[in-house]
């Protein structure tokens with residue numbers, strides 16, 4: 698009997714243990730209905746890529762989107778990564794860049810973080826080029842930007858398959874808005890197509906291309922720099938000899954030279970937004986481009 702009683706107690710203890718273990722498992726099963734996802738950090742190289750990624754990511758849970766410190770003015774040309782940027786990249790799972798060579802620091806990033814997944818927004822975009830140099834400012838062409846958004850969606854979908862349907866849905870919704878933006882360009886295309894223009898930032902090559910304008914002369918003023926008399930006379934001869942009486946410029950760097958040219962020749966200057974910086978809002982690109990369309994419409 699004594700032995701049986703001992704066995705009975707042991708059996709009861711086992712049963713209690715088994716039930717409580719079962720309950721624990723069951724509880725874990727309930728609380729685990731929403732498994733704790735690991736947070737994913739996505740870093741973008743600069744403004745237009747950030748805005749595109751912001752639209753693709755939308756409200757995806759546990760996805761953190763950050764941008765590099767980036768220059769406060771101008772594009773990314775010759776930008777050097779800061780120690781903060783390197784620190785940020787050390788936490789990144791995915792790094793989305795524009796591509797086309799505008800991120801000159803990519804070699805450093807690839808060697809410092811060989812595991813980092815790099816998505817190149819322009820990978821499948823046909824970039825404009827002036828012979829030997831590729832023009833990476835593709836975001837200013839709406840078709841090119843639409844392709845960039847799809848490229849970002851593809852890259853994110855394969856890096857983070859859990860959110861794949863959401864990324865694709867968000868990208869498609871954003872693409873609808875971009876398609877409407879292109880429709881708004883149509884009147885201006887009819888008006889400006891075939892016109893000879895002078896550009897004061899090579900980025901505007903994509904704007905000229907969108908509207909079917911011919912580029913007679915490019916004076917690349919993407920930074921504070923002295924402009925030689927030879928460059929100004931080059932602009933003046935394009936204006937006079939090729940009837941390129943429209944200048945697409947950027948207010949920040951183009952104003953001084955544009956005013957000097959306007960003293961010598963009858964030209965119209967339009968100050969456009971190159972969208973290489975601005976408000977960090979989802980619709981910033983749409984708003985900036987709509988404003989550019991409006992400015993071109995008013996010529």
Ligand SMILES: [Zn+2]
Nearest residue numbers: 772834900919
């Ligand atoms: Zn630039």
